[in-house]
C-alpha cells in the first residue's frame with residue numbers, strides 16, 4: 001500500500017526548510033511527495049497558522065485581484081492591502097477596475113522613469129500582531145503562475161517588534177539589523193520608490209528586529225548609479241557581496257586558485273538583447289562580475305545558461321502555453337545566435353519538476369564536481385541589461401531600467417565555506433531547483449521563442465502554438 005503521506009502544514013514545512021527557508025511552489029500533477037516538504041502554495045504562505053494578520057503589501061508585475069483576495073483566508077480578506085505595481089495607462093485602468101470592489105485595497109504605482117523598464121519585483125510584507133514577515137519570490141499574482149510552474153520562494157522569520165527601550169528607533173536600528181545588512185538594504189531599495197504609502201512600511205520595518213536574517217538583499221531600481229551608489233544595485237551589488245567567496249583571507253591562498261575555475265550557472269525565464277557577441281556585455285561585464293577573475297588567473301570559469309528549449313516547453317505539463325511566460329522574442333533572439341552555445345535545458349528530475357516549466361530565476365556558483373555551492377541567488381531578475389544594469393561612462397556608472405529583488409545565500413552566513421548539494425543523504429544539502437550538472441541542448445534543440453508558430457509537433461495537450 002502506498003505510504004499514507006502525512007499532510008505537512010506550512011509551519012512544519014518552514015521548520016523543515018531551516019536554515020535556508022527556500023521553497024518551490026507546489027505543482028498540480030506531480031506526486032504528492034514532491035510537494036510535501038520543500039514546496040508552498042500561496043494559500044499556505046497566507047495561512048491563519050502564521051498569526052493574526054493586520055495588513056499586507058504585495059509587490060508584483062501581474063495581478064489577478066479577485067483570485068489574489070481568494071488566496072487570503074476569509075477572515076483576512078477585509079484587511080488593508082497595498083498593491084505596488086508598475087502599470088500604466090490601460091493596464092492601470094483595468095487594475096483600478098479590478099480593485100474597485102475592495103475598499104481596503106490601495107494602489108501604489110512605482111515610478112517608472114526609464115523606457116523599457118518594468119516593475120518585476122515580487123515581494124510580500126505580511127504584518128502580524130506578533131511581527132512582520134517578508135516573502136521574496138518569483139511568481140506573478142495570477143493563478144497560472146502558482147499552478148504547474150517551477151517558481152522560487154524565500155520566506156523570512158516573523159521578525160519581532162523591537163521592544164521600545166528608547167523613544168526613537170535610530171539607536172536600536174544598529175543592533176536590530178543582521179550581519180547581512182538585510183534591513184539596511186531593504187530600506188535602501190524601498191527608499192528609491194519615494195512613495196508616501198511605502199513610508200508606512202519603511203517605518204514599520206525600522207521598528208522590527210531583523211537581526212536573525214541570514215540572506216543578503218540583491219536588488220535593482222531604475223536609475224544611473226555612480227559614486228557612493230555605484231555598488232548598491234544590480235550586478236555590481238552581487239559582485240560586492242560575493243567577493244567574500246573568493247577572498248584569499250576567506251579561502252586561503254591555494255584554494256583561491258581552485259575556486260577561479262568553478263563554473264557559474266544562470267537560470268531564467270527570459271533573455272534581453274545582449275549585443276552582437278559575448279564581449280559586449282555577457283562575458284565582459286556580467287561574467288566578470290560573477291567570477292571576480294583578477295587578470296592573473298588564466299582559467300576562465302564556464303558560464304552555463306539554463307533556459308527552456310522548445311522541446312522542454314512542448315513536453316511540459318502546460319504544453320506550449322508555458323511558453324506564454326517565456327517571452328524571449330524572435331526580434332531579440334535573431335540578433336544573438338552566438339548565445340545558443342551557452343544554453344542548457346531545463347531539467348529537474350530530482351525534484352520531479354522537469355515538466356513544471358521554470359518561471360523561477362536563479363544564479364549560482366558551483367564546484368567543478370557540482371557537489372559544493374559557493375553562493376546561490378533566487379531573484380526576479382532575468383538575463384537582461386535592463387534587470388542587471390549595464391556600465392556606462394567608462395565603467396563609472398551603472399544604468400538600470402527595472403525594479404528587481406532577490407536574496408543571496410552565502411556559506412559564511414551559515415557557518416560553512418560551501419553548501420553541500422544534491423546529496424540527499426546530507427540533511428543540510430542546499431535544495432537547488434534543478435539537476436546539476438546541467439544538460440546541454442541537443443543538436444536539434446532551439447531556445448523557446450514566444451512569437452513564432454510551432455505546428456510540426458503537438459504538445460502534451462495535443463495543441464500547436466500560433467501566436468496571433
Ligand SMILES: O=C(O)c1cnc2c(C(=O)O)cccc2c1O
Pocket residue numbers: 061119120138139140324325326327
Ligand atoms: O514575471 C514577470 O515579471 C514577467 C514579465 N514580463 C512578462 C511578459 C512580457 O513582458 O512581455 C510576458 C509574459 C510573462 C511575463 C512575466 O511573467
